[in-house]
Amino acid sequence: QTYPCGGVPAGAPQATYKRGSMVEMSFAKQIDSYYASNPGTLSFRAMLQDAPSTISRVLQSQLDSDSPSGTTFSFTLWVPSSLPTGNYTLVGEYETNNPKFGNNTAFYECADIQLI
DSSP: OOTTTTTOOOOSOSEEEOTTOEEEEEEEOOSOOOOTTSOOEEEEEEEETTOTTTSEEEEEEEEOOSOOTTOEEEEEEEOOTTSOSEEEEEEEEEEOOOGGGTTOOEEEEEEEEEEO
8 A cells, every 4th residue: 555545645634723733633543563572653744745755744653552452542743833834644653563464564544634
């Protein structure tokens, strides 16, 4: 699949956020892939849709825990005022670091947003 949203094209923004603001987000852990010897991370990244390889910023990240499948992690994201206005893809990423998944150790949730 194509990083990060499986090749699904960007659509109309589903939410609008102001640069320089704090935003509450949640991320549901759908599969328990905790790897104790090298814990993965859960993170949120904002990628400018017109230039995702140029403007891509991690907004928040935390280490995985041994919490079970179905656990919801809550994040308070600060949206930097230095990011350009425009349409973004907000990517929730669960990087497991778990070798039982081979080369596919990351799982994604995506949403189209607008920053003003």
